[in-house]
Amino acid sequence: MFYDNLFGLLRVVVISAAAYAILILILRAAGKRALAKLNAFDLVVTVALGSTLSTVLLSSDIALVEGALAFVMLALLQWIVAKLSIHSALVRRATRARPALLLRDGAILHETLRDERVTTSEVxxxxxGQGVAKLADVAAVVLETDGSLSVIARPTSGSVDTLDFLPD
Structure with missing residues (x-):
């Protein structure tokens, strides 16, 4: 069967438009952080928002207001955890990955690559990708908290202070 009745189809159209608008408003109110590059914690919240949206759209057992409240709660909980992680090292360690140094001064740190499950070819x-021809010209490659790799060229003078907060 292609559909049960026209009311069900109309409900999906109306609820989809309304839930989408509500979700966009909530994400805009949550701030840029909610839409930034995702770390593992943000990804979980994003998947939960998507799951909630699909449930609201397709289940007639869930009212739009209940779905909107679920969106608000997920965004609020993400905001609270983000605020707590600024002030609490314990919360920060529990919810945020730390960047990892994969290459220093042209030398690949193979043990860190193994620990982080990154291959030499990815480095x-x-x-x-940064247009660097020789590893000797690279001060560092960092696995960032969102999973991306940052390449820091060797400076022509001075030191690299962007590595100060990385674990040794």
Missing amino acids: YSAVR
Whole structure:
């Protein structure tokens, strides 16, 4: 069967438009952080929002207001945890990954690569992607908290202070 009745189809159209608008408003109110590059914690919240949206759209057992409240609660909980992680090292360690140094002064740190499950070819690819021809010209490659690789070229003078907060 393609559909049960026209009312069900109309409900999906109306609820989809309304839930979508509500979700956009909530995400805009939550701020740029909710839409930034995702770390693992943000990804979980995003998946939960998507799951909630699909449930609201397709289940006639869930009212639009209940779905909107679920959106608000997920955004509010994410905001609270983000605020707490600023002030509490314990919360920060529980919800945020730490960046990892994969290459320093042209030398690949193989033990860190193993620990972080990154291949040497991925490091080389990131370096090539920055237009660098030789690893000796790279001060560092960092696995960021969102999973991206940052390549820091060797400075012509002075030191690299963007690595100060990385674990040794």
